[in-house]
Amino acid sequence: NTTIQNVLNELGIKEHNACYSTGLKWANTGSRETKKIYSPADGKLIATVDMATKEDYDTVIKTAQEGFKKWRTLPAPQRGEIVRQIGEALRKHKDNLGRLVSYEMGKIHQEGLGEVQEMIDICDFAVGLSRQLHGFTMHSERPKHRMYDQYHPLGVVGIISAFNFPVAVWAWNSMLAATCGDASVWKPSEKTPFTALACQNIITDVLKANDVPEGIFSVIVGDATIGKAMAEDERVPLVSATGSTRMGKSVGAAVGQRLGRSLLELGGNNAIIVTPEADLEMAIRAIIFGSVGTCGQRCTSTRRLILHDSVYDTIKERLVNAYAKLPIGNPLEQGTLVGPLIDKDAVKGFENALTAVQAEGGNLICGGKVLEGEKYASGTYVTPAIVEAKNEYKMVQEETFAPILYLLKYSGEVENAIAMQNDVRQGLSSSIFTKNMLEAEGFLAHWGSDCGIANVNIGTSGAEIGGAFGGEKDTGGGRESGSDAWKVYMRRQTNTINYGTELPLAQGIKFDI
Numbered sequence: 001n002t003t004i005q006n007v008l009n010e011l012g013i014k015e016h017n018a019c020y021s022t023g024l025k026w027a028n029t030g031s032r033e034t035k036k037i038y039s040p041a042d043g044k045l046i047a048t049v050d051m052a053t054k055e056d057y058d059t060v061i062k063t064a065q066e067g068f069k070k071w072r073t074l075p076a077p078q079r080g081e082i083v084r085q086i087g088e089a090l091r092k093h094k095d096n097l098g099r100l101v102s103y104e105m106g107k108i109h110q111e112g113l114g115e116v117q118e119m120i121d122i123c124d125f126a127v128g129l130s131r132q133l134h135g136f137t138m139h140s141e142r143p144k145h146r147m148y149d150q151y152h153p154l155g156v157v158g159i160i161s162a163f164n165f166p167v168a169v170w171a172w173n174s175m176l177a178a179t180c181g182d183a184s185v186w187k188p189s190e191k192t193p194f195t196a197l198a199c200q201n202i203i204t205d206v207l208k209a210n211d212v213p214e215g216i217f218s219v220i221v222g223d224a225t226i227g228k229a230m231a232e233d234e235r236v237p238l239v240s241a242t243g244s245t246r247m248g249k250s251v252g253a254a255v256g257q258r259l260g261r262s263l264l265e266l267g268g269n270n271a272i273i274v275t276p277e278a279d280l281e282m283a284i285r286a287i288i289f290g291s292v293g294t295c296g297q298r299c300t301s302t303r304r305l306i307l308h309d310s311v312y313d314t315i316k317e318r319l320v321n322a323y324a325k326l327p328i329g330n331p332l333e334q335g336t337l338v339g340p341l342i343d344k345d346a347v348k349g350f351e352n353a354l355t356a357v358q359a360e361g362g363n364l365i366c367g368g369k370v371l372e373g374e375k376y377a378s379g380t381y382v383t384p385a386i387v388e389a390k391n392e393y394k395m396v397q398e399e400t401f402a403p404i405l406y407l408l409k410y411s412g413e414v415e416n417a418i419a420m421q422n423d424v425r426q427g428l429s430s431s432i433f434t435k436n437m438l439e440a441e442g443f444l445a446h447w448g449s450d451c452g453i454a455n456v457n458i459g460t461s462g463a464e465i466g467g468a469f470g471g472e473k474d475t476g477g478g479r480e481s482g483s484d485a486w487k488v489y490m491r492r493q494t495n496t497i498n499y500g501t502e503l504p505l506a507q508g509i510k511f512d513i
């Protein structure tokens with residue numbers, strides 16, 4: 001375990017860690033409840049972390065509010081320059097941080113590196129954005145009037161992130177927020193606190209070197225009471241929450257109750273449609289990465305396959321053969337493609353879902369076992385499962401955060417597949433494999449996929465940061481990351497300026513006094 005110890009040392013993770021940092025200062029340790037975190041990779045203790053109290057939360061928010069007042073006065077391109085330096089610091093620590101992501105969360109090292117790359121990419125994006133926080137200029141209906149809209153910093157942004165993307169989702173939010181002139185307070189998943197604390201350590205030097213006010217990037221480790229406090233807190237105008245639909249509904253309701261803004265990125269039940277005109281080689285590679293990558297724990301993981309009856313048997317056979325050969329094991333070992341699930345509760349969820357779907361009539365055709373032995377000592381390794389099922393099954397309608405792939409069959413036209421694909425409560429990611437332009441364009445049309453992400457000849461997972469990321473229905477409706485997702489981090493103002501000597505009213509109203 002010496003290499004992991006080195007990684008932890010390099011990233012400033014101690015045996016016992018503080019529960020919050022306001023960017024420049026860490027909290028004291030001790031006198032609070034603590035949590036021990038074990039690696040899903042080998043079941044060993046990583047370190048201990050304090051759990052924040054309500055008082056800690058208050059201190060962090062107050063500091064963020066104060067910091068915001070100064071930070072918003074800095075011109076956006078100068079804020080962008082600091083984000084650029086953060087991107088550079090992340091580049092320097094990419095390998096170590098990728099390793100820690102892998103060790104603490106369980107995704108394979110390649111995917112850990114990919115996640116850190118997403119952080120670097122969003123930094124680059126945010127730097128460019130810092131010179132492009134554009135509003136429109138409109139033509140006024142009144143003479144000698146000018147009208148335009150501008151975007152101002154919003155305030156303190158709360159970020160609640162999930163264990164499965166323990167660092168990238170924070171970067172998507174915090175780097176845009178910082179560029180937009182906001183302060184952010186990050187509550188990472190309590191399952192993966194150390195990757196969060198490591199990020200904080202990585203950026204602290206940059207913040208200090210640039211005299212960034214205290215409180216612009218804060219992190220606070222705590223349980224659900226901290227998330228709840230954030231959702232109910234009027235001092236936090238925007239809460240961005242990534243996680244389960246259940247969590248999102250309660251956060252969304254609490255934020256809505258006080259008419260705050262929420263950005264929700266919740267569950268997916270993502271499908272790939274394979275039509276008779278698909279390139280099967282490409283489809284199979286995409287299906288496997290989508291369904292077993294991150295051990296089925298991406299919100300974009302492929303959960304349903306909607307196969308035309310003419311390709312069903314071929315794809316089924318190819319998948320079963322490929323699944324039998326999947327290298328499952330320690331995520332840090334080269335060659336491993338499938339790491340562990342996050343914890344034993346997730347393993348239970350996996351087993352329960354398989355039992356339930358079989359009781360409904362599902363046919364388990366491969367996988368579904370919990371692995372034992374020294375190599376799998378953490379008890380969180382499973383063999384990815386494939387189940388022949390029907391779309392209307394209760395379990396198929398649900399998002400089980402584990403590697404279970406449901407095979408569904410359609411016949412006739414692509415419309416039938418699209419109807420099946422849309423017939424779930426979630427609406428995050430979707431994809432079609434076809435070389436037929438009519439099918440592809442139909443899938444992307446208004447009557448096509450109802451998801452926030454719709455891909456052609458690409459799987460459901462692994463989106464680039466440049467696009468807006470999120471989805472509809474139970475996925476929550478929020479958009480993070482690229483495109484114009486930044487707008488949610490700012491308050492919009494319409495300005496009308498009269499540079500004449502008359503006071504004409506809009507709509508031609510006469511009001512002579």
Ligand code: UN1
Nearest residue numbers: 165298299300461462463
């Ligand atoms: C998530 O699982 O919450 O598209 C985010 C993807 C990644 C992000 C997933 N870029 O799979």
